[in-house]
Amino acid sequence: MKTLIQLSVLAIMTLGLSSCDPFEGILKTKNTFTVVSTEKQSNCGYDGNTYGCEQKVNVRIPVGDQNAKLDFVGRDQIQITTNINGRKTYINMALPRNLNVPDNGAFEISARDLGQSFSAKGGSATNVSDSQPYRGYEQCTYTRYVVECNVVNNQQVCREVPRTVYGQQYVEYFNRVTTKNLNVNFVDTTTVLATFNGSRSSSQKIYQMKNQCF
Numbered sequence: 001m002k003t004l005i006q007l008s009v010l011a012i013m014t015l016g017l018s019s020c021d022p023f024e025g026i027l028k029t030k031n032t033f034t035v036v037s038t039e040k041q042s043n044c045g046y047d048g049n050t051y052g053c054e055q056k057v058n059v060r061i062p063v064g065d066q067n068a069k070l071d072f073v074g075r076d077q078i079q080i081t082t083n084i085n086g087r088k089t090y091i092n093m094a095l096p097r098n099l100n101v102p103d104n105g106a107f108e109i110s111a112r113d114l115g116q117s118f119s120a121k122g123g124s125a126t127n128v129s130d131s132q133p134y135r136g137y138e139q140c141t142y143t144r145y146v147v148e149c150n151v152v153n154n155q156q157v158c159r160e161v162p163r164t165v166y167g168q169q170y171v172e173y174f175n176r177v178t179t180k181n182l183n184v185n186f187v188d189t190t191t192v193l194a195t196f197n198g199s200r201s202s203s204q205k206i207y208q209m210k211n212q213c214f
Contacts, residue, residue, distance in 0.1 A: 021200055021202065022069045022070050022071040022072070022081075022200065023069070023070040023180070023182055023198035023199060023200045024067075024068075024069050024070075024198055024199065024200065025067075025068060025070075025182075025196060025197045025198025025199060026065055026066070026067060026068065026196070026197055026198075027061075027065070027066050027067075027068040027082060027194060027195075027196045028064075028065050028194060028195050028196075028197075029061050029062060029063050029064055029065075029066070029193065029194040030063065030192060030193060030194060030195075031063065031188075031191060031192075031193045031194070032060065032061065032062055032063055033060075033061055033117075033118060033186070033188065033193040033194065034058050034059065034060050034061070034117070035058070035059045035061060035091055035093070035116065036056050036057075036058060036059075036093070036115060036116060037056070037057050037058075037059045037090075037091040037092055037093060038054050038055075038056060038057075038077075038092045038093060038094060039054065039055055039056075039057050039092065040053070040054055040092075059084070059089065059091055060084075061084065061194065062084065062085065066082045066083055066084070067082065067083065068080055068081070068082040068196060068198065069081040069082070070198060073092075077092060077093065077094055077095060078092070078093055078095060079091065079092050080092075080093075093115075094115065096109070096113040096114065096115075101124055102124060103124065103125075103126045104124065104125050104126055105123065105124065106121075106122070106123045107120075107121070107122060107123070107124070108120070108121045109121075117188065118186050118187055118188045118193055119186075119187050119188075120184050120185065120186055120187070121184075121185045121187055122182065122183045122184035122185055123183050124180070124181065124182050124183070125180075125181045126178065126179070126180055126181075127178070127179045127181070128176060128177070128178050128179075129176070129177050129179075130174050130175070130176050130177075130206075131174050131175040131176075131177075132174065133172060133173070133174045133208070134171075134172070134173055134174065134175075135170075135171075135172045136170070136171065137168045137169065137170055137171070138168065138169060138171050139166065139167075139168060140166075140167055140168060140169040140213035141164050141165065141166055141167070141213065142164075142165050142167065142213045143162045143163070143164060143165070144162070144163050144165050145160040145161065145162055145163070146160065146161060146163050147159070147160055147161075148160075148161045167213045167214050168213070168214065169210060169211050169212060169213040169214070170209070170210075170211040171207060171209060171210050171211070172207070172208045172209040173205050173206055173207040173208060173209075174205075174206055174208070175203055175204070175205055175206070176203070176204045176205075176206050177201060177202070177203050178201065178202050178203075178204070179199055179200070179201045180199060180200045180201075181197075181198075181199045182196070182197070182198050182199070183195070183196070183197050184196045
């Protein structure tokens with residue numbers, strides 16, 4: 001599980017996923033196994049000073065198929081959200097440094113690097129597709145300065161102030177959809193404990209021409 005999280009985070013970083021959208025997919029557990037999760041505690045301190053602290057918690061993953069969501073919540077941490085025994089469960093794991101997951105290709109992470117009792121083996125793939133080009137008009141805005149006068153201390157004071165003007169502009173663009181796919185096998189020596197298959201898609205409007213807004 002942790003492996004999956006780490007792989008997902010790495011995939012997000014390596015594949016250029018800068019948004020907070022998670023990988024969504026299915027975690028298929030073939031053999032029950034335990035993942036070490038890091039949980040933040042709010043009431044932990046020293047000499048009466050309260051500050052945030054962390055503790056390690058063992059989370060047991062039962063056999064079965066579960067929906068799973070993998071969030072990249074930092075450069076060194078992943079959060080997995082899934083249902084275990086009917087309850088929504090959050091699993092937080094730290095990512096090993098210098099871990100590299102290619103855009104397209106296989107990868108392997110040892111149990112030692114994961115800080116778990118299992119290793120991770122899998123593959124990633126990135127697919128990019130472009131829509132047909134679009135040509136037409138879109139709404140737009142631009143700033144126009146107007147002179148505004150007011151009486152201050154019996155004197156007229158004038159100044160230029162910005163005004164937002166709504167208009168239209170001719171554009172040419174196409175939509176680019178990028179889909180990141182991630183497959184991970186969690187392996188204890190030679191036994192496959194679980195597999196995860198997930199994906200994440202993002203869309204970008206790419207302009208080829210923008211005329212003046214009027």
